[in-house]
Amino acid sequence: MKKFTSVKTRITLWYTALMLILISVVLILTGTLSYRLSLNSIENDIILKVSKISEKVNARHSVEIFNDVNRNEYFKNVSVYLENGEYLVGQYQYDVSSVPFAPNKLRRETVSGEEYIIYDVFKPARPGDGQGYFIRGAESISYSRIFGRSAFVILLFVIPLILILTAFGGYYITKKAFMPINNIIKTANEIADRNDVKQRIEIPPNSRRDELHDLSLTLNRMLDRIENLIIQEKQFTSDASHELRTPISVILTQGEYLLDIANDEKEKELAESIVTKAKQVSSLVSHLLLLARIDQSRQKLSMETVDLCLLTDISSENLKILADRKNISIINKVPEGLTVMADEALLLSAVGNLLSNGIKYGKDFGEITVSAEKSESEVKISIADNGIGISPKHIDKIWDRFYRVDDARNDEYGSNGLGLSMVKSIISLHGGSITVQSQPNIGTRFEIILHC
Numbered sequence: 390m391k392k393f394t395s396v397k398t399r400i401t402l403w404y405t406a407l408m409l410i411l412i413s414v415v416l417i418l419t420g421t422l423s424y425r426l427s428l429n430s431i432e433n434d435i436i437l438k439v440s441k442i443s444e445k446v447n448a449r450h451s452v453e454i455f456n457d458v459n460r461n462e463y464f465k466n467v468s469v470y471l472e473n474g475e476y477l478v479g480q481y482q483y484d485v486s487s488v489p490f491a492p493n494k495l496r497r498e499t500v501s502g503e504e505y506i507i508y509d510v511f512k513p514a515r516p517g518d519g520q521g522y523f524i525r526g527a528e529s530i531s532y533s534r535i536f537g538r539s540a541f542v543i544l545l546f547v548i549p550l551i552l553i554l555t556a557f558g559g560y561y562i563t564k565k566a567f568m569p570i571n572n573i574i575k576t577a578n579e580i581a582d583r584n585d586v587k588q589r590i591e592i593p594p595n596s597r598r599d600e601l602h603d604l605s606l607t608l609n610r611m612l613d614r615i616e617n618l619i620i621q622e623k624q625f626t627s628d629a630s631h632e633l634r635t636p637i638s639v640i641l642t643q644g645e646y647l648l649d650i651a652n653d654e655k656e657k658e659l660a661e662s663i664v665t666k667a668k669q670v671s672s673l674v675s676h677l678l679l680l681a682r683i684d685q686s687r688q689k690l691s692m693e694t695v696d697l698c699l700l701t702d703i704s705s706e707n708l709k710i711l712a713d714r715k716n717i718s719i720i721n722k723v724p725e726g727l728t729v730m731a732d733e734a735l736l737l738s739a740v741g742n743l744l745s746n747g748i749k750y751g752k753d754f755g756e757i758t759v760s761a762e763k764s765e766s767e768v769k770i771s772i773a774d775n776g777i778g779i780s781p782k783h784i785d786k787i788w789d790r791f792y793r794v795d796d797a798r799n800d801e802y803g804s805n806g807l808g809l810s811m812v813k814s815i816i817s818l819h820g821g822s823i824t825v826q827s828q829p830n831i832g833t834r835f836e837i838i839l840h841c
């Protein structure tokens with residue numbers, strides 16, 4: 390079906406149909422015209438032949454004259470009958486012999502389904518004599534007789550041949566003309582699929598300098614500009630996060646000091662609020678810094694053999710206070726000794742983020758289960774909770790930076806909407822993939838695949 394919706398196919402079909410109509414109109418017009426001309430010449434020919442033979446009959450007053458004449462030439466389509474209708478000489482035409490004689494009248498008669506032009510002349514044997522001869526000229530004027538086989542040859546072979554040539558030629562030319570558009574589509578798909586704005590539209594050196602060539606050049610210029618803007622934006626994020634690091638750690642340290650020396654409940658509350666917010670901003674800044682490093686390909690991986698069961702235990706321990714607050718249990722079902730090659734600190738950060746989401750969006754007395762299995766080529770890690778889940782309308786967007794499903798609820802936990810995009814970047818950096826399945830009010834399951 391796709392074939393028929395492409396512009397190439399539509400143009401080819403349009404021109405082929407147009408060609409078919411054009412050929413048909415030309416054939417009908419030329420056919421009708423040449424048929425009319427042929428009729429005229431047949432009529433004149435018959436009258437001439439009949440007149441010539443009738444002159445001979447007149448001259449000799451005898452049928453012996455017929456022995457002299459060149460029969461082939463004179464008697465083609467002409468025959469001579471006695472006045473009683475008995476055939477005498479000439480080209481005997483079985484069909485028309487039954488048609489009654491009507492001297493000196495050029496007329497058309499249909500005999501056995503075929504149309505004829507007939508012209509009769511009566512010549513008395515002697516002047517004033519009732520006895521004599523009927524000379525009849527008759528010729529079929531059916532289409533097939535006039536045009537012979539050539540018309541059918543044209544209809545059967547030449548027209549399909551012209552149409553095939555038009556269709557293939559048209560398709561080939563439009564395909565070549567549309568090549569730049571295919572390159573544009575290919576590049577756009579590559580950019581969309583791989584998030585790689587370094588891709589450019591391929592412009593062959595010998596390509597024609599037409600509108601599509603200009604369009605490709607313009608789009609490439611636009612891509613250069615977009616790439617530069619993205620690079621600048623990444624650089625800005627990286628610089629800004631860097632600059633924020635020191636003041637935030639100063640605020641955090643001084644907030645903690647204020648907490649220590651607080652004299653009353655009011656001061657303690659204020660200091661606590663400073664410390665909490667400073668920790669949130671600090672975590673936001675470290676997320677941004679990590680993302681900027683990965684984006685700018687500056688984040689190096691220090692790969693080592695990581696014990697997944699141990700990593701899960703460490704991560705659960707780190708989050709124990711948070712989990713206990715909601716009575717959520719983290720169940721580690723990763724088989725002991727199951728290992729994977731990864732950057733331990735980054736993988737710990739990724740698993741920690743998923744577990745902390747499980748707690749943040751989990752129900753009181755809920756459960757988070759971590760499991761893993763290893764095959765020859767990959768390790769599958771699954772982190773599943775029975776929390777609030779994610780509705781289908783949000784599920785595709787949760788990987789976007791700063792995307793949060795429910796702002797008010799997330800503020801409670803100091804969420805910043807960067808966690809999952811960071812997890813995804815870490816897993817992609819390892820050459821792996823991460824997917825999510827979720828049902829509102831039932832739970833969410835993240836599955837990481839890392840290659841061995």
Ligand code: ADP
Binds near residue numbers: 777778833
């Ligand atoms: P946040 O800092 O807001 O948690 P994330 O990038 O980690 O940012 O998550 C993006 C959004 O995805 C969250 O705001 C939340 O609504 C949703 N989400 C993530 N993990 C879960 C989960 N386990 N259960 C339900 N919703 C989740």
